Amino acid sequence: MSLQKIVKTIKNNKSFLLSTHQDVEGDALGSMLAMFCLLRRLRKRVYMYHGQKVPFNYTFLPFSHLIHRMPPHEEFDVGIILDCSDISRLGRSRNAFLKPETLINIDHHTSNTRFADLNLVEPQASSASEIVYKIYKKFFTKIAKQAALCLYTGIFTDTGYFTYSYTDSYVHRVVSELMDYGVSPTKVYHNVYSSFRIQDIAFLGKVISTLSHDRKGRMCWVKTNRWHESVYGDLTEVIFHNLRFIRDAEVFVLFKKVGNNTVRVNFRSRGKVDVNKIAKFFGGGGHRSASGTSIRNSSIAVVERKVISFIKKHT
Numbered sequence: 523m524s525l526q527k528i529v530k531t532i533k534n535n536k537s538f539l540l541s542t543h544q545d546v547e548g549d550a551l552g553s554m555l556a557m558f559c560l561l562r563r564l565r566k567r568v569y570m571y572h573g574q575k576v577p578f579n580y581t582f583l584p585f586s587h588l589i590h591r592m593p594p595h596e597e598f599d600v601g602i603i604l605d606c607s608d609i610s611r612l613g614r615s616r617n618a619f620l621k622p623e624t625l626i627n628i629d630h631h632t633s634n635t636r637f638a639d640l641n642l643v644e645p646q647a648s649s650a651s652e653i654v655y656k657i658y659k660k661f662f663t664k665i666a667k668q669a670a671l672c673l674y675t676g677i678f679t680d681t682g683y684f685t686y687s688y689t690d691s692y693v694h695r696v697v698s699e700l701m702d703y704g705v706s707p708t709k710v711y712h713n714v715y716s717s718f719r720i721q722d723i724a725f726l727g728k729v730i731s732t733l734s735h736d737r738k739g740r741m742c743w744v745k746t747n748r749w750h751e752s753v754y755g756d757l758t759e760v761i762f763h764n765l766r767f768i769r770d771a772e773v774f775v776l777f778k779k780v781g782n783n784t785v786r787v788n789f790r791s792r793g794k795v796d797v798n799k800i801a802k803f804f805g806g807g808g809h810r811s812a813s814g815t816s817i818r819n820s821s822i823a824v825v826e827r828k829v830i831s832f833i834k835k836h837t
C-alpha cells in the first residue's frame with residue numbers, strides 16, 4: 523500500500539527535499555543518492571541536505587559532492603527521509619523537514635517510529651537501498667549506472683559484504699542485476715575499505731587492544747576515549763569486522779566517547795541475541811543484529827559497567 527502511495531506522490535509532485543541519519547555510512551548515502559538519481563531522471567527538483575561532511579571513503583559515490591551542508595532557502599512539496607529510524611536521528615537537518623506538505627519515511631530498522639505521513643518500513647529488507655531499488659523499478663526497468671553504484675554500495679555495506687543473516691537469495695539477485703549495469707565489486711570494496719591511512723589502522727589497533735570478554739567468551743567489547751568521527755569514517759564496521767573473527771562470540775559491543783559527556787554504544791550480534799532490545803533499554807534502537815544508542819552525562823566506565831551487566835543478566 524505505502525509503496526503505491528509513494529510512487530503516486532513522486533509522480534504528482536515537483537520538488538523534493540532528501541536527508542538521512544547522522545553519522546552517515548554506506549546505506550544512508552547509497553539510498554539517498556540513488557533516490558536523488560531517480561528523481562533527477564524524472565526531472566524533479568531535488569535538494570539533498572545533510573549537516574555533516576561525507577566521510578572521505580564515500581566521496582567516490584556519484585553526486586555525493588551535491589549534498590548540501592546548509593538548509594535550503596526555497597520550499598519543497600515532499601520530504602523524503604532514508605534509512606532513519608526516528609526523525610530525531612536527522613540531527614540539525616530536522617527543522618527543514620517540518621515544512622514540506624508530505625513527509626515520506628523509507629527505512630528497514632525494526633525500531634522505526636513511523637514518524638512520517640507515508641511510511642515504507644520493511645524490517646526484513648537488507649538495507650534502505652534495497653527498498654529504493656524496488657521504488658526505482660516502479661519507474662524504470664533499467665537502472666542508470668550511477669544509481670546502480672549507489673544501490674550496490676548501500677547493500678554491500680549494510681549486509682557486511684553479504685555476510686549478515688538477512689543476506690538472502692533475493693539480495694544476490696538484486697546485486698547480480700546491479701553488476702550488469704557495470705558496478706565493480708572490487709572498486710567498491712577498494713573505495714570503502716581500502717582507503718584508510720596508516721594512522722587510522724594504528725588507531726584500530728589501539729581500540730582492539732582494549733578487548734574484554736565475559737567468562738565464556740560469548741560477549742566481547744572494546745572501547746575508546748578518543749573517537750574522531752570525521753577522520754576515521756566507517757571505522758566502526760571495520761572494528762566489528764575484526765571482532766567477528768573471534769570463535770564462539772555472539773555479542774559485540776563498542777563504547778566510544780564522542781562528545782564532552784556523551785558515550786556512543788554500538789551493538790552487533792551474530793543473530794541469536796536480539797541487540798535491538800538491548801539498545802532499546804538504553805534509549806536507542808536498530809535491528810536484531812545491529813543497533814546502537816547514545817548515553818549522555820555519563821563516563822565511559824559507568825556506561826560500560828551498566829551495559830555489560832545488563833547484557834549478562836538478559837542473554
Ligand SMILES: [Mn+2]
Pocket residue numbers: 549550605630649650680
Ligand atoms: Mn541501513
